Structures are given as C-alpha cells and as structure tokens.
Amino acid sequence: MRISKNVCIVASGDSGLSLTGPADCTVYLVDGGSSCALIDAGFTLEPEQIVRNIEDDGIDPDRVDSILLTHGHGDHAAGARWLSLRLGAKVYASDATAAYVSRxxxxxxxxxxxxxxxxxxxxxxxxxxxxxxxxxxxxxEVGDVRLSAIYSPGHCSGHCCYLMGEDLFCGDVMSAGGRIALQDIWDCDIQAYLDTVRKLHGLHVRGFFPGHGAFSLERGYRHFDAAMERIGRLWLPLNSIGE
Ligand SMILES: [Zn+2]
Structure with a gap:
C-alpha cells in the first residue's frame, strides 16, 4: 500500500493495519527508484504475503536490495532471514542488533x-x-534516497531509527500520541529512553513512521511534543505496552 511518493507499507499486523499476520510490526518499503529497502522484516508467519504486497505496489521484488532493522525483537526481525534470502537483500542494523541477530x-x-x-x-x-x-x-543510499542511522536506545539496547530527509522511521521508540514502549526486559533503560526522545524531538520530523499504530505524513513532531510535555513535568511519557 503506497502511502507517499517514496514509502509503501508491505506488512502490518493487528497493532497496525492488519494487512499481514497479526504479530507483524509495520514493515515499510522505501522506494528509491532503482533500488528499494525494507524497514524491518516482521514476525513473520506469512512472508510470501509480504512479497505479494510488494508486487501489488508495482515494485519488482528484485529491486529490494536492503533490509534495515530498527531492532531485533521478534515482531521486527524474525522475517529478516527469509526475506533476505528470497529478495537477495542485505540486512543492516546497529552494532548491537547486528551482533545479536547475526549470532x-x-x-x-x-x-x-x-x-x-x-x-x-x-x-x-x-x-x-x-x-x-x-x-x-x-x-x-537506496537509489535516489538517503537514509541516516540514528541510534536510539531505551526500548532496547540496539534500537536504531532511520531518517529520510524530514521523515523518521522510528521502530518501537514512539507511537502516536507520544507513547513510548517500556517493558520488563534486560535492556529496557528509562534514562537512555528519555535521552532518545529528547534527541528525536529535536529533529522536528515531518513524516512519522512507527513500527506499530498510526503513522503521520505531516506534523510528525506532534507525537514527540506530546511525550516532551510529560517529560517536562518529570513524568514518564505514556506507555503503549500493556494498555
Ligand atoms: Zn520492540
């Protein structure tokens, strides 16, 4: 499903558009013209459906030559192996995520x-x-498009967002309404998380493309504003997990 000139959604579970398997995160395809990249890879119980969705968006799956993982949690990274083999795509991630997933x-x-x-x-x-x-x-570089890796620990240690111009693919760092994703796992770190939110808030992003829930094509900074409003009172932002 094409949502902007350069971005399609090719997988999304029940925390999003219910386009593919229920546990999938939202998987975005960045269309750079001569080549394309996936942002995350989904859970994924139905990987063939992701390939069909790429084709339905008018994109030859052979043009997908990279998969950028925001982090290694199962709903984002379990599909990476299957998709990289099927598409002949190279997988990228932060140092920590690369180490965890590689081994x-x-x-x-x-x-x-x-x-x-x-x-x-x-x-x-x-x-x-x-x-x-x-x-x-x-x-x-993904064809005509350039993506920058922005380390963004807090939700977990190896989290990385990807900035494309003014648009941010933010994985599990932030969901609509300024909700962060805290949970009881070894590498969830509140102070690192708040530093990440402050850093990303400073980008004043336009497009907001999270791993779960609603995306925004314009005024994406609103979601970071909402979180910062609470942080400014020494409160934690609202939590998207367990609601
Ligand atoms: Zn996660």
Whole structure:
C-alpha cells in the first residue's frame, strides 16, 4: 500500500493495519527508484504475503536490495532471514542488533522471556542471518534516497531509527500520541529512553513512521511534543505496552 511518493507499507499486523499476520510490526518499503529497502522484516508467519504486497505496489521484488532493522525483537526481525534470502537483500542494523541477530542470540533479543510470558509460541525464535552493522550517524543510499542511522536506545539496547530527509522511521521508540514502549526486559533503560526522545524531538520530523499504530505524513513532531510535555513535568511519557 503506497502511502507517499517514496514509502509503501508491505506488512502490518493487528497493532497496525492488519494487512499481514497479526504479530507483524509495520514493515515499510522505501522506494528509491532503482533500488528499494525494507524497514524491518516482521514476525513473520506469512512472508510470501509480504512479497505479494510488494508486487501489488508495482515494485519488482528484485529491486529490494536492503533490509534495515530498527531492532531485533521478534515482531521486527524474525522475517529478516527469509526475506533476505528470497529478495537477495542485505540486512543492516546497529552494532548491537547486528551482533545479536547475526549470532541468533535469543536471550539478548528477549525471545526467551517473551516465550515464557506467552507473547510468542514456545517454538518461536529469531533465525540468525548475517547483519552488517551501521554506525550511529552513518548513511545508506537506496537509489535516489538517503537514509541516516540514528541510534536510539531505551526500548532496547540496539534500537536504531532511520531518517529520510524530514521523515523518521522510528521502530518501537514512539507511537502516536507520544507513547513510548517500556517493558520488563534486560535492556529496557528509562534514562537512555528519555535521552532518545529528547534527541528525536529535536529533529522536528515531518513524516512519522512507527513500527506499530498510526503513522503521520505531516506534523510528525506532534507525537514527540506530546511525550516532551510529560517529560517536562518529570513524568514518564505514556506507555503503549500493556494498555
Ligand atoms: Zn520492540
């Protein structure tokens, strides 16, 4: 589903548009013309549907040559191996996420506790796949489009957002209405999270493309404004998890 000149949504579960499997995060396709990139890879129980959705948007799947992971949680990264093989695409992420996913470290990715909590099936795991690390602030060219990696820890240690001009793909850092995603996992870090929100607020973004929930094509900064309003009172932003 094309939502702007350069952006399509090719997967989205029940926390979004219910376009694909219920547990999928929203997977965006960046169309740079001669080449394309996926932002995240979904859970994904129905990966073929993602490929069909790419085709339905008029894009030859062979043009997708990179997959940029915001982080390694199962709903974002489990589809990376299948999609990278099917599309012949290279996978990128932050240093930490690249290390966790490359070695299939289920503990570092909190898959073990998510299974125990009944969030994932008992036999679920994030398949290992080679991931190329992207340094904080580094850029990657996708055809005519340039994406910058912005390290954004807090939700988990290896979280990375991707800035495309004034538009931000922000993974699980922020959802609509200024909601952050705090949970009881080893690498969720409130102080790092608040620093990340302050940093991203300073970008005054236009397009707001989160991993879950509603996206915004304009005035994306509103969601960061809402979180900062609470932070300004020494409160935590509202939490999207467990509501
Ligand atoms: Zn997550």
């Amino acid at each position: 299939g470290d289920q503990k570092a990715l909190s898959v073990d506790v998510a299974r125990d909590a009944g969030l994932y099936p008992q036999d679920f795991h994030v398949p290992s796949v080679p991931v190329t690390p992207l340094a904080d602030g580094s850029t990657i």
